[in-house]
Amino acid sequence: MAGxxxxxxxxxxxxLKIQNLKVEFxxxxxxxxxxxxxxxxxxxxxxxxxVGESGCGKSTLAKTIVQINKAKSGSILFEGNDIVALSxxxxxxxxxxxxxxFQDPISSLNPAKKIRNIxxxxxxxxxVAFDERSINETLSKVGLDANIVLDRKPRQxxxxxxxxxxxxxxxxxxxxxxICDEPxxxxxxxxxxxxxxxxIDIKDEFKMSMLFISHDLSVIKYIADxxxxxxxxxxxxxxxxxxxxxxxxxxxxxxxVDSVLDVNSGSSIKTRHKIELKGEIPSFTxxxxxxxxRLRCPFAQPICEQDEPQxxxxxxxxxxxxxxxxxxxx
Amino acid sequence: MTLTVTEKPNATPVAKRSSSxxxxxxxxxxxxxVLAVIILAIxxxxxxxxxxxxxxxxxxxxxxxxxxxxxCDDLGRxxxxxxxxxxxxxxxxxxxxxxxxxxxxGFLGLISGYNNKKLDTVMNxxxxxxxxFPTLILLLAIVAVFNHSLIVITLSISFIxxxxxxxxxxxxxxxxxxxxxxQAARTMGSSRIRIVFVEILPNITPIIVVYGCLGIGSxxxxxxxxxxxxxxxxxPTPSWGNMIAEGAQSFLRRDFLxxxxxxxxxxxxxxxFNFISQRLEGKFNSGDGAI
Amino acid sequence: xxxxxxxxxxxxLSVSFKTDRGLLKAVDSVSFSxxxxxxxxxxxxxxxxxxxxxxxxxxxxxxTNLKIEGSxxxxxxxxxxxxxxxxxxxxxxxxxxxxxxxLTALNPVMKIKKQIAETLKVASNHxxxxxxxxxxxxxDRVGIPDxxxxxxxxxxxxxxxxxxxVMIxxxxxxxxxxxIADEPxxALDVTIxxxxxxxxxxxxxxxxxxxxxxxxxxxxxxxxxDYVAVMYAGKIVEFGRTEDILSRPLMPYTRALIDSTxxxxxxxxxxxxxxxxxIPDPFNLPKGCRFAPRxxxxxxRCLIESPRPTQDAINTSHSYSCxxxxxxxxxxxxxxxxxxxxxx
Numbered sequence: 007m008a009g010x011x012x013x014x015x016x017x018x019x020x021x022l023k024i025q026n027l028k029v030e031f032x033x034x035x036x037x038x039x040x041x042x043x044x045x046x047x048x049x050x051x052x053x054x055x056x057v058g059e060s061g062c063g064k065s066t067l068a069k070t071i072v073q074i075n076k077a078k079s080g081s082i083l084f085e086g087n088d089i090v091a092l093s094x095x096x097x098x099x100x101x102x103x104x105x106x107x108f109q110d111p112i113s114s115l116n117p118a119k120k121i122r123n124i125x126x127x128x129x130x131x132x133x134v135a136f137d138e139r140s141i142n143e144t145l146s147k148v149g150l151d152a153n154i155v156l157d158r159k160p161r162q163x164x165x166x167x168x169x170x171x172x173x174x175x176x177x178x179x180x181x182x183x184x185i186c187d188e189p190x191x192x193x194x195x196x197x198x199x200x201x202x203x204x205x206i207d208i209k210d211e212f213k214m215s216m217l218f219i220s221h222d223l224s225v226i227k228y229i230a231d232x233x234x235x236x237x238x239x240x241x242x243x244x245x246x247x248x249x250x251x252x253x254x255x256x257x258x259x260x261x262x263v264d265s266v267l268d269v270n271s272g273s274s275i276k277t278r279h280k281i282e283l284k285g286e287i288p289s290f291t292x293x294x295x296x297x298x299x300r301l302r303c304p305f306a307q308p309i310c311e312q313d314e315p316q317x318x319x320x321x322x323x324x325x326x327x328x329x330x331x332x333x334x335x336x
Numbered sequence: 337m338t339l340t341v342t343e344k345p346n347a348t349p350v351a352k353r354s355s356s357x358x359x360x361x362x363x364x365x366x367x368x369x370v371l372a373v374i375i376l377a378i379x380x381x382x383x384x385x386x387x388x389x390x391x392x393x394x395x396x397x398x399x400x401x402x403x404x405x406x407x408c409d410d411l412g413r414x415x416x417x418x419x420x421x422x423x424x425x426x427x428x429x430x431x432x433x434x435x436x437x438x439x440x441x442g443f444l445g446l447i448s449g450y451n452n453k454k455l456d457t458v459m460n461x462x463x464x465x466x467x468x469f470p471t472l473i474l475l476l477a478i479v480a481v482f483n484h485s486l487i488v489i490t491l492s493i494s495f496i497x498x499x500x501x502x503x504x505x506x507x508x509x510x511x512x513x514x515x516x517x518x519q520a521a522r523t524m525g526s527s528r529i530r531i532v533f534v535e536i537l538p539n540i541t542p543i544i545v546v547y548g549c550l551g552i553g554s555x556x557x558x559x560x561x562x563x564x565x566x567x568x569x570x571x572p573t574p575s576w577g578n579m580i581a582e583g584a585q586s587f588l589r590r591d592f593l594x595x596x597x598x599x600x601x602x603x604x605x606x607x608x609f610n611f612i613s614q615r616l617e618g619k620f621n622s623g624d625g626a627i
Numbered sequence: 628x629x630x631x632x633x634x635x636x637x638x639x640l641s642v643s644f645k646t647d648r649g650l651l652k653a654v655d656s657v658s659f660s661x662x663x664x665x666x667x668x669x670x671x672x673x674x675x676x677x678x679x680x681x682x683x684x685x686x687x688x689x690x691t692n693l694k695i696e697g698s699x700x701x702x703x704x705x706x707x708x709x710x711x712x713x714x715x716x717x718x719x720x721x722x723x724x725x726x727x728x729x730l731t732a733l734n735p736v737m738k739i740k741k742q743i744a745e746t747l748k749v750a751s752n753h754x755x756x757x758x759x760x761x762x763x764x765x766x767d768r769v770g771i772p773d774x775x776x777x778x779x780x781x782x783x784x785x786x787x788x789x790x791x792x793v794m795i796x797x798x799x800x801x802x803x804x805x806x807i808a809d810e811p812x813x814a815l816d817v818t819i820x821x822x823x824x825x826x827x828x829x830x831x832x833x834x835x836x837x838x839x840x841x842x843x844x845x846x847x848x849x850x851x852x853d854y855v856a857v858m859y860a861g862k863i864v865e866f867g868r869t870e871d872i873l874s875r876p877l878m879p880y881t882r883a884l885i886d887s888t889x890x891x892x893x894x895x896x897x898x899x900x901x902x903x904x905x906i907p908d909p910f911n912l913p914k915g916c917r918f919a920p921r922x923x924x925x926x927x928r929c930l931i932e933s934p935r936p937t938q939d940a941i942n943t944s945h946s947y948s949c950x951x952x953x954x955x956x957x958x959x960x961x962x963x964x965x966x967x968x969x970x971x
Contacts, residue, residue: 059816059817059818059819060787060816069519072522072523073522073523074519074522074523097525098525101523101524101525102525104523105523105524106520106523108516108519108520109516110516113515113516113517114516114517114519114520115517115520116517116521116535116538116539117517117539118538118539118541119535119538127521127524127526127534128524128525131524131525131526131527131530132524132525164905166905167905172520175520175524179524194672194673194843194906195672195843195845195884195887195888196672196883196884196887196901196902196905197672197901197905198887198889198901199887199888199889199899199900199901199902200901200902200903202889202899202901203898203899203901221816221817222817222889223817223891224888224889224890224891224893225889227889227890227891227893227895228889228893228895228899247895248895251891261818262817262818263891265817265818265820265821266817266846266891267817267820267821267824267844267846267847267849267850268846268849268890268891268892269845269846269848269849269873269885269888269890282818282821282822283818283822285772286786286787286788286789286816286819287786287816
């Protein structure tokens with residue numbers, strides 16, 4: 007895996023097209039590449055799920071798209087404009103179209119501000135006219151009662167409620183792309199389902215696209231149309247949700263699918279595990295040569311050490327970066 | 337779906353100390369004292385008390401009496417009046433110097449703490465250099481080079497407070513700047529200045545208040561020290577520090593009360609400021625958040 | 628089950644915190660018993676009291692503002708009647724605990740070998756060279772590669788999974804009869820989670836240890852636990868064998884929890900059924916059944932009267948606190964249908 011190439015990018019005009027993105031962080035030991043040669047695209051009204059373990063670069067990807075992190079090279083085309091190369095004022099215009107929801111619902115709201123000010127802040131920044139009524143409307147869309155909510159501060163709300171407030175804040179500008187960085191992983195299961203359903207409803211209503219980042223394949227499966235699997239800053243596999251989960255082609259994807267502990271699967275799960283990974287994710291500072299997954303891969307061969315696999319097509323809307331992809335029947 | 341607001345159900349059940357019990361009577365007593373001193377200092381000329389510099393309004397060294405509540409000093413001046421007029425110096429120096437310190441040090445701390453690496457390095461180095469001088473010697477040096485007028489004393493104390501307040505506010509800014517809501521503001525296209533003043537500043541206001549109160553206490557002591565050494569406002573203008581000095585000279589002769597009254601004033605006022613600061617800090621830390 | 632020397636039995640246990648807002652009952656009249664060598668999962672959402680319950684079992688909570696009522700019997704030892712200074716003897720060989728975040732639970736300035744040696748020294752039958760060997764043995768048993776050189780490292784030099792292994796090593800160092808694992812895999816990646824759960828299961832079997840897993844994740848329960856206690860707002864609302872609870876839950880809360888969990892085996896068109904609203908304010912609990920205000924099946928009685936734990940007539944290992952338990956799969960799907968239609 008650890009694939010390069012752009013074979014999986016679709017030709018039609020896409021909302022977001024990331025090409026050969028590279029992101030580096032300076033560490034005391036020198037520069038570390040967090041995302042290397044990464045390409046992906048997101049279509050209109052499409053939910054792209056990005057899945058991977060901690061340190062695979064998925065959060066960095068999100069933060070690079072919303073311009074918190076700087077890209078070293080490559081391009082991020084949003085409706086044809088390259089975010090990486092934009093000037094400050096142009097970038098501000100685009101930031102209106104791309105909103106983000108964070109993992110920790112409580113710390114992503116300013117504790118010193120009232121909900122009223124939190125929700126109207128993006129409107130003030132972008133000088134969008136608003137009144138009490140439009141704010142109330144947005145709040146009711148996320149299932150909150152404006153009368154109760156507006157004059158309180160974030161600490162008076164539970165995690166689920168704070169996440170609703172975050173969503174309301176993002177919706178105020180009617181963005182075209184909503185980036186969700188593990189939006190439900192800090193929430194209890196019952197609340198998690200509320201928020202997931204809310205996100206799905208909102209996506210349909212606002213005709214938004216979504217880049218949904220999670221470590222949890224079950225959540226991704228529920229919400230995403232397409233899935234991209236990342237490992238150590240590289241793309242392993244991308245394709246439609248069913249293709250990636252049911253016909254996983256990359257050994258890493260298969261391992262992820264196999265490690266999901268799932269209550270609805272019946273008792274067969276205890277015997278089902280096929281691929282089990284040894285060891286842990288290697289460090290970014292010295293990634294393995296060739297395929298970055300090879301050290302943990304049960305199928306690794308000498309070629310995996312020498313050559314980095316290129317992304318290639320294995321099915322209809324299904325691409326993988328592996329020298330020895332798993333061929334699943336059916 | 338509607339929402340009922342309850343206290344966060346998953347808030348830790350461990351007993352929160354003091355937060356909902358309020359600040360306690362002692363806090364309010366301290367606040368009362370501080371406010372009383374400030375108000376008396378402001379309206380001192382309007383009070384029905386003798387001119388503090390007028391000599392022989394009463395018998396020198398006469399003890400407390402009905403017409404002179406705290407008695408008289410060696411030159412027959414009314415001690416109460418001198419204390420009240422003396423508080424004008426102490427409070428002016430305390431509040432104004434720390435006010436200046438907070439405005440300059442706070443502003444620098446905010447901008448250097450939020451994402452400005454080069455500036456931060458430079459500012460931090462300068463602050464460290466200033467802090468490395470012994471405070472009192474630095475004060476003496478400044479006063480010696482210029483003069484010991486009220487303005488010079490105030491400015492020199494604020495000069496010393498700037499790097500200290502800078503450091504406190506800078507580190508508070510850094511810790512707030514790493515929170516997700518600051519990132520959220522960035523993704524919304526908020527400008528740097530807007531983030532500093534709209535997102536970060538309200539969160540460090542509690543720290544500004546806490547360290548402001550603490551700083552005022554220290555500034556009062558610093559002024560008192562200079563005055564005791566005869567390096568504050570020139571006599572006969574009273575200040576608590578020079579009253580102690582005067583009393584100390586006459587102490588051997590007669591009356592310890594001359595030293596006692598201004599000392600009590602300094603101690604009470606400084607203790608009150610420190611206590612207010614400490615209680616507020618506890619209150620803010622207990623999660624009752626920003627004001 | 629009568630308290631015997633080879634079981635854990637908890638009776639009428641209540642744990643309250645004294646707070647400024649009044650007494651907070653985090654655990655309310657909880658009873659259960661567990662045979663030695665089995666794995667119990669305590670599941671619940673945040674605020675359900677699962678962590679307080681598990682820590683009270685070994686009296687780990689600071690007891691200055693705490694009130695414990697009822698009795699806890701760990702293998703014949705009455706934990707509730709122990710004096711503070713006797714508690715020390717409880718830890719190590721009788722019971723120990725591992726936490727969610729191994730980085731904060733390990734001392735950052737102490738080498739791994741020293742931390743484990745410290746636990747070993749509590750049990751007296753170890754001398755110097757003996758301890759060194761035992762430490763390396765332990766690290767080897769918990770699957771740390773190259774235990775000899777790893778024992779020389781500090782916690783921050785290890786990865787999350789390895790740190791959790793070290794925590795486990797020091798927890799099992801004195802072969803405790805009871806190991807409490809408080810969300811041991813929540814902070815870990817899925818592939819690592821599986822490794823750690825396997826390890827726990829293996830160690831449990833080898834040592835015939837009783838394991839209590841505190842978790843919010845039904846998948847973890849299904850994977851590792853023999854028994855499950857489902858907690859809601861301080862009460863155990865359902866208790867039984869894992870397969871009974873997960874495939875034939877009687878309490879609507881358990882059913883709702885399962886239905887709101889996303890699954891990769893679920894069809895995409897199948898919508899998740901969230902539990903509406905949120906858990907009650909612990910200072911202002913509903914009068915009757917605590918789940919009633921959120922329950923799809925609640926009736927008037929549920930809002931007035933509090934249900935007591937009831938044993939299932941056929942399957943006596945299964946108990947629940949509900950006036951209108953879900954009868955069987957058929958009843959469940961029927962009930963869901965009516966809800967679906969009434970929603971539209």
